[in-house]
Amino acid sequence: MYRCKYLAHGLYISYDCFRHCHLSIHAPEERENNFIVNYKGPNDKVDWDLVFAKKKELVEGMRKGEIPNFCKGCHWLEEFDENSPEQYLSDLDSYIDMIWLGHFNECNARCLYCHAFELLSRKSITKDYGVITLLQEMFEKKIYNLEKNPDANISFAHGEPTLLQKFNDIMELCEKYGNRNIALYTNGILCSDTVEKMLKNRKSDVNIVISLDSGSREVYKKVKFVDKFDDVCETIRRYVIAAGDRAKFSIGIKYIIIPKINDTKEEIDKFYDICVNKLGVKYLIADLEEKWFVRHNGEVPEYYKDLLRYFKKKCEDNNIRFIFFDRALVTEL
C-alpha cells in the first residue's frame, strides 16, 4: 500500500488552479497532471467538497497500489504494509494542513535555476489575487485545520514573497489565527521589518530559507543575474540577530550546486566562511540544481557526491546544523 501526506492534505495554490503539491520535481512532464480544480481568485467560489472528493479518490487508489503518474518516483511516496500497526486512516479525512502559496511570480532576481522565472519571462503574475480572502475562508471553515494538525504549515512557493503587496497581511493573518509554522523562501534582497519583528517576538516559528548559492559577489552574479550579494548578506545578518538562539532552526542558508558555475570546494569554503564566521549563521542547506539533475535522470557523478560529502562533513565537524534538500536528499552518497 502507498501513501503521501501531501496527496492527502496538501494544497498548492497556483495562479490559475489548485494542485496537490509543489513537489513533482522528479516528473516535470507530469506537472500539469498534478491538478485538482481551476481557481483564478476569490470570484471563483471554491467547491471544497469537490476538492476533497478528488483527493480522496487518489488517496484510496494509492492504498490499492494505483500511483498517479505525477507521483511515480517521488521521494515523498511512502510504502506501508497492510498489516502494519499504523494504517494512516486520517489520510482519508477532509482537511488541509500544508499550503503552498504559488499564486505569484514577481521577483527581483533572475536565478538561472528558477521555474518561476521561466514562467515570468512568458507571463508575469503580479496581480492582487485576493489570497487573503481565500486564506481567511480556509481558516474560518477549518479547511486548513490547526486542530487536526497544530503543526500545519504555510509556505511561500513561487516568486519573491517580500515583494507581494499583501505580504505583511498574510504574515499577520497567520499570527492572528495561531498558525505557528510559516516557511519563507526568500532571496533576501529585501529585508522585511515584519519578518524581523516576528523573529523577535516568537509567537510564530518563521522558518526562513535564503539561497545564497555562492561565497562571492562574482559567483552570486552568475547565478542570480543581479548584483545584490552584499544586500543579501546584510539581510541574513539582521535575521540571525533577530532570531537569537532560534537561528539554528529558523534561518537556513542554502547552496544549490550548479555545475560549471559554483561547483568547487573553494567556493563552498568561501560560502561557509561568510555565512558562519562573518554573519553568525548556524544552519546550512545543500542541494543540486534541478534541471541538470532531471537531465541526468538523477544519476549524480562521483565529483558532485564528493562535494556534498565535503559540505556535510565540514558542517558536522564544526557543529553547524546541516541538511540536504530535495535532489541532494535523494542522492545516494
Ligand code: SF4
Ligand atoms: S507523492 Fe510526491 S508528487 Fe505525489 S502528491 Fe506526494 S509530494 Fe506530490
